[in-house]
Amino acid sequence: MKLSWKQGKHHKLPNISSSYVTLCVLQGLSAWAATSCSLLLAAWLNYYLSDNGFIKEPNQTYDYIVVGAGTSGCVLAAKLAGSNSKVLVIEAGGEPPWYSWIPLIAPILQGSQQHDWRFRTVPQKFAAGALHGNQAFWPQGKMVGGSGQMNFLIHTTGSPGDFDSWKVPGWDSQTMKNTLEGLTCWTKGNRVNATEKPLLKAFLDAGRACGHSVSDMDRWSDTGSFMASHNTIDGLAGQRWSTYLSHLMPAMKTHNNLHVLTKSSVTKLVWKRNKVIGIQYLDNDGRIKHVKATREVILSAGTIKTTQILQQSGVGPPHVLEPLDIPIKVDLPVGENLQDHLQVPLFVELNSSVSMNVIKMLNPRQFWNYMVHGKGALATSGIEGIATLTKTRENGKSSKPYGMLILFNMGSINADVYTSVANIKKEAFHRWFPKSSSLSQEGFVLISVCLHPRSRGHVRIISTDPTQPPEIDPAYLNHEYDVQCSIDTIKQGVELLNTDAFRALGAKLHWPTFPECGGKQGSDNQRYMECLVRTAALTMYHPAGTAAMGREDNPDAVVDPELRVRGVTGLRVVDASVLPRLPSGPPNSVLIAIADRAADFILEEKINIKK
Ligand SMILES: Cc1cc2nc3c(=O)[nH]c(=O)nc-3n(C[C@H](O)[C@H](O)[C@H](O)COP(=O)(O)OP(=O)(O)OC[C@H]3O[C@@H](n4cnc5c(N)ncnc54)[C@H](O)[C@@H]3O)c2cc1C
Numbered sequence: 001m002k003l004s005w006k007q008g009k010h011h012k013l014p015n016i017s018s019s020y021v022t023l024c025v026l027q028g029l030s031a032w033a034a035t036s037c038s039l040l041l042a043a044w045l046n047y048y049l050s051d052n053g054f055i056k057e058p059n060q061t062y063d064y065i066v067v068g069a070g071t072s073g074c075v076l077a078a079k080l081a082g083s084n085s086k087v088l089v090i091e092a093g094g095e096p097p098w099y100s101w102i103p104l105i106a107p108i109l110q111g112s113q114q115h116d117w118r119f120r121t122v123p124q125k126f127a128a129g130a131l132h133g134n135q136a137f138w139p140q141g142k143m144v145g146g147s148g149q150m151n152f153l154i155h156t157t158g159s160p161g162d163f164d165s166w167k168v169p170g171w172d173s174q175t176m177k178n179t180l181e182g183l184t185c186w187t188k189g190n191r192v193n194a195t196e197k198p199l200l201k202a203f204l205d206a207g208r209a210c211g212h213s214v215s216d217m218d219r220w221s222d223t224g225s226f227m228a229s230h231n232t233i234d235g236l237a238g239q240r241w242s243t244y245l246s247h248l249m250p251a252m253k254t255h256n257n258l259h260v261l262t263k264s265s266v267t268k269l270v271w272k273r274n275k276v277i278g279i280q281y282l283d284n285d286g287r288i289k290h291v292k293a294t295r296e297v298i299l300s301a302g303t304i305k306t307t308q309i310l311q312q313s314g315v316g317p318p319h320v321l322e323p324l325d326i327p328i329k330v331d332l333p334v335g336e337n338l339q340d341h342l343q344v345p346l347f348v349e350l351n352s353s354v355s356m357n358v359i360k361m362l363n364p365r366q367f368w369n370y371m372v373h374g375k376g377a378l379a380t381s382g383i384e385g386i387a388t389l390t391k392t393r394e395n396g397k398s399s400k401p402y403g404m405l406i407l408f409n410m411g412s413i414n415a416d417v418y419t420s421v422a423n424i425k426k427e428a429f430h431r432w433f434p435k436s437s438s439l440s441q442e443g444f445v446l447i448s449v450c451l452h453p454r455s456r457g458h459v460r461i462i463s464t465d466p467t468q469p470p471e472i473d474p475a476y477l478n479h480e481y482d483v484q485c486s487i488d489t490i491k492q493g494v495e496l497l498n499t500d501a502f503r504a505l506g507a508k509l510h511w512p513t514f515p516e517c518g519g520k521q522g523s524d525n526q527r528y529m530e531c532l533v534r535t536a537a538l539t540m541y542h543p544a545g546t547a548a549m550g551r552e553d554n555p556d557a558v559v560d561p562e563l564r565v566r567g568v569t570g571l572r573v574v575d576a577s578v579l580p581r582l583p584s585g586p587p588n589s590v591l592i593a594i595a596d597r598a599a600d601f602i603l604e605e606k607i608n609i610k611k
Contacts, residue, residue: 058090060291061086062294064080064293065296066300067090068090068301071146071588074148076300076596078247079599080599081257087258093142097115103153117304124136126475130429130536131538132425135423149240151588152382153241154231156585158587159388161222161401168550168580180590183589183592206499207496210492212387213225226386231381232588235374238374265281267312269571275570296571299571299572303576307546307547312464315329315334318331320461335458337546337548337556338456340543341542344486345445346446346448346509347446348443350443351442358414358440389404401584403449403486408445428514432512432536455476455478457472458471474539487523490532511528514532516531540586544576545581558573
């Protein structure tokens with residue numbers, strides 16, 4: 001069969017985002033400067049994005065259908081296409097907007113009708129006090145590149161103990177180390193020199209002064225360390241290094257057996273008895289269509305949508321499917337075990353000119369430096385340092401990594417943008433970040449993350465209409481451990497600010513003055529600290545675990561160690577939903593490694609069948 005590669009190939013100039021221009025104007029950049037900068041950036045980025053090829057109509061049949069062109073789907077599809085199999089990638093969103101390639105302005109993608117699924121949780125009983133209706137907004141990418149096209153680009157590999165604790169054959173720490181080492185794309189030209197970054201230097205010096213080790217990012221260890229953050233940015237061009245750019249785009253250019261269909265949303269799996277033989281989807285005009293897969297359908301639609309597709313197709317627990325009269329194909333705990341990292345961001349004011357702020361960011365020299373050299377503030381995510389914590393100050397004992405501190409170099413935060421994307425009440429914001437609305441404020445945000453939360457929630461469909469979002473309940477802070485773990489992490493951060501390194505910069509932490517948390521703020525007031533965490537903890541955007549992998553005899557496992565859905569054939573899941581437990585850090589790079597291994601499993605199976 002001749003595949004119709006490049007049939008629907010289209011070149012288009014990227015749109016100049018109205019939200020970006022609005023942001024520029026909001027921040028005081030004059031209209032002419034905003035327009036000329038935007039045009040130049042658009043032209044420059046279009047150079048990189050030209051020659052992409054997408055199809056408009058798929059063929060009737062493929063060997064493999066990959067649902068979702070996100071972090072995982074792009075890696076998987078690229079590797080499958082390299083084996084000469086006929087591969088269809090079907091993606092609900094369109095091509096990413098040009099500004100998604102500029103690392104620093106990623107947050108403006110959140111809340112976008114076109115590029116963000118805009119999920120929201122149900123009201124949280126024990127958390128989210130600073131949010132309207134106690135509901136967290138959960139942005140998730142809806143475009144080629146997925147959430148990896150809108151994320152904050154932090155690269156971490158987890159720690160060896162993370163993988164060993166899964167106890168899943170084939171996913172031990174040594175295997176993951178080998179896989180991660182083979183995937184070096186994220187370090188392309190992206191080495192950080194701490195001596196050129198005074199704030200990062202202070203962070204590392206403070207860590208050392210507090211008795212922590214300081215090391216290089218590539219270190220693979222269970223003992224904590226402070227380090228410069230390596231971000232998934234192409235350090236040569238200064239652009240986001242998503243898996244669309246690193247994997248899918250090159251594969252599309254070299255393999256005419258790889259088809260990518262956008263703006264087409266998969267609604268259900270198509271079955272022949274207990275074998276998946278294809279998918280049903282809604283095209284861009286809302287018409288129901290079908291495509292067949294001779295070998296496999298692989299769900300890489302992200303934790304929420306993969307769960308939804310499985311449940312809509314009859315793969316899930318009876319208590320979810322029966323009330324909706326969905327015939328059960330296989331009874332599996334799909335949608336349970338939902339987990340997410342929570343972050344508590346605190347604002348630290350400085351009296352030295354060492355941080356980034358809006359005035360500095362909008363200096364025309366920044367734009368020039370970015371466009372000509374791919375350098376400067378726009379070429380960064382603002383995340384400069386990260387620290388994995390393994391021992392508490394109180395008992396000094398070493399444990400597995402439990403907390404992470406992140407240094408986000410940004411002194412001024414736009415109240416309108418931040419409150420709207422994170423659903424924060426305006427009054428709470430001003431009590432939380434009192435000075436940061438000033439465009440020239442010096443300071444940074446110290447982010448504390450509890451790495452291994454024990455609270456578990458769920459994703460459940462509540463309608464048979466696939467366009468209705470499912471019920472999302474992360475059950476934040478249901479487990480007491482998560483509260484104490486967050487408090488311990490914040491306390492470690494506060495310690496840093498009392499070192500000479502930060503005192504020299506005039507560092508002053510603003511304890512939020514939330515009325516519900518009482519009058520005495522500070523880390524020695526346990527009641528205040530608990531209230532702070534329950535009020536100010538926000539999503540870190542890492543939903544995972546709803547189709548967890550596990551051994552054959554594990555009743556909580558949805559997929560087997562090779563990521564095949566148990567009890568059926570022709571169906572695999574490869575995305576964040578297969579994580580049994582979140583790694584010790586943001587998961588994007590771990591998901592890349594998982595997708596790479598999944599492609600190997602699939603290709604090995606193909607070879608074995610041929611034999
Ligand atoms: C704002 C934000 C910041 C983050 N920051 C970081 C960070 O700094 N570092 C880090 O490591 N991680 C970060 N993460 C998390 C990380 O990006 C995600 O864990 C990762 O991208 C998830 O990959 P995935 O393959 O599971 O899903 P995704 O990348 O979300 O991909 C799923 C894809 O499937 C598509 N899809 C969904 N439903 C359908 C359907 N029915 N039909 C067709 N296509 C469909 C989606 O549109 C999407 O493109 C962040 C995430 C967000 C949202």
